[in-house]
Amino acid sequence: MTGSHSIRLITQDDKEISFDCGADENLIDAAAKADITLPAVCHEGNCGACHGHCRSGDYVQESHSAGALSEQDEGHGGILMCRTHPRGDMVVEVTSDLSHITSGPVPEPVCEVLAVDDMGGQVRRLLLKVLPDESGVVHSEFEPGQFMELEVPGTDIRRAYSISNAPNWSGELEFMIRLQPHGKFSSWLIDGAKVGDRLNTKGPEGSFLLHQAGIAPRRFVAGGTGVAPMLSMLRQMAEFQETHESHLYFGLTTEADLFAIDEIEELKASVPNLTAEVCIWKPTADWQGFTGSPVDAFKRDLQADLAKGIKPDVYLCGPPGLIDAAEAAADELGLPYSSLFSERFLPG
Numbered sequence: 586m587t588g589s590h591s592i593r594l595i596t597q598d599d600k601e602i603s604f605d606c607g608a609d610e611n612l613i614d615a616a617a618k619a620d621i622t623l624p625a626v627c628h629e630g631n632c633g634a635c636h637g638h639c640r641s642g643d644y645v646q647e648s649h650s651a652g653a654l655s656e657q658d659e660g661h662g663g664i665l666m667c668r669t670h671p672r673g674d675m676v677v678e679v680t681s682d683l684s685h686i687t688s689g690p691v692p693e694p695v696c697e698v699l700a701v702d703d704m705g706g707q708v709r710r711l712l713l714k715v716l717p718d719e720s721g722v723v724h725s726e727f728e729p730g731q732f733m734e735l736e737v738p739g740t741d742i743r744r745a746y747s748i749s750n751a752p753n754w755s756g757e758l759e760f761m762i763r764l765q766p767h768g769k770f771s772s773w774l775i776d777g778a779k780v781g782d783r784l785n786t787k788g789p790e791g792s793f794l795l796h797q798a799g800i801a802p803r804r805f806v807a808g809g810t811g812v813a814p815m816l817s818m819l820r821q822m823a824e825f826q827e828t829h830e831s832h833l834y835f836g837l838t839t840e841a842d843l844f845a846i847d848e849i850e851e852l853k854a855s856v857p858n859l860t861a862e863v864c865i866w867k868p869t870a871d872w873q874g875f876t877g878s879p880v881d882a883f884k885r886d887l888q889a890d891l892a893k894g895i896k897p898d899v900y901l902c903g904p905p906g907l908i909d910a911a912e913a914a915a916d917e918l919g920l921p922y923s924s925l926f927s928e929r930f931l932p933g
């Protein structure tokens with residue numbers, strides 16, 4: 586049967602929103618028809634941005650990359666809404682608050698390049714300024730943890746990058762971008778990008794946000810440039826002088842990959858209760874810090890936290906392998922899934 590089914594979304598703040606979806610449609614497209622903008626980037630089952638959790642109902646899920654949705658997650662009802670077709674009425678949990686999914690179309694501001702700097706470790710810092718639209722409005726609001734899609738100038742190729750600065754009135758957006766060999770955006774950054782260039786953008790998007798309810802300690806587990814959205818969160822925590830006991834685990838493969846160390850030192854001095862640890866997976870004999878992955882260090886501390894009755898909110902950002910390993914560690918030690926907030930790296 587090809588009739589339409591009722592989809593009830595339960596948001597992170599426990600609100601509900603409904604729309605209809607035909608059996609031949611996916612949830613993201615059907616939501617868009619009802620003017621509901623859900624987080625989605627690739628629309629092809631590769632990025633994981635449209636992750637949800639089916640509470641009840643039957644559905645068929647098309648093929649997708651294991652990095653975007655692991656088998657374990659799928660076994661627990663995890664779905665990618667861009668690949669999911671209902672076979673009956675469904676109830677789906679999403680990790681966004683209602684205010685993040687009903688705000689109509691995502692803005693597509695034009696931005697100007699203010700700076701391109703080498704941060705070390707093959708990472709470039711790209712600083713943009715949002716320009717006013719034709720009615721003179723500057724669409725520059727975002728929340729720490731969100732990302733923007735940036736278009737390679739002169740093409741229609743877009744890449745998604747997390748914003749690393751704190752929300753500000755001057756319309757500035759900072760990104761930390763690891764150069765990828767032969768990457769389209771990387772090639773532009775290396776060969777073409779200069780101050781004054783303009784580029785089309787889309788966003789902000791995404792629901793990887795600080796969980797503001799309560800005073801639970803916060804743990805941030807980052808791999809490589811997965812630290813960018815966490816810097817945005819921590820910079821806002823510095824501005825608001827938030828006193829949550831917090832620890833950042835920042836993982837890199839070698840010492841040659843080090844970047845953003847000065848920024849992290851500044852945050853340690855300005856966020857009231859922040860400590861941080863750089864974890865090097867394959868260090869030289871000179872390395873004095875933690876040897877291993879950030880998940881190893883996180884697991885060591887989580888065990889001690891849970892033994893003391895402390896249940897931290899855990900923020901994970903990096904490649905799928907890091908997220909899966911951290912989720913498995915939390916599961917093994919008994920931290921509930923609801924304490925985990927994650928953002929997987931997008932391909933490309």
Ligand code: FES
Pocket residue numbers: 624625626627628629630631632633634635636653665666667668
């Ligand atoms: S939008 Fe669904 S996986 Fe990318």
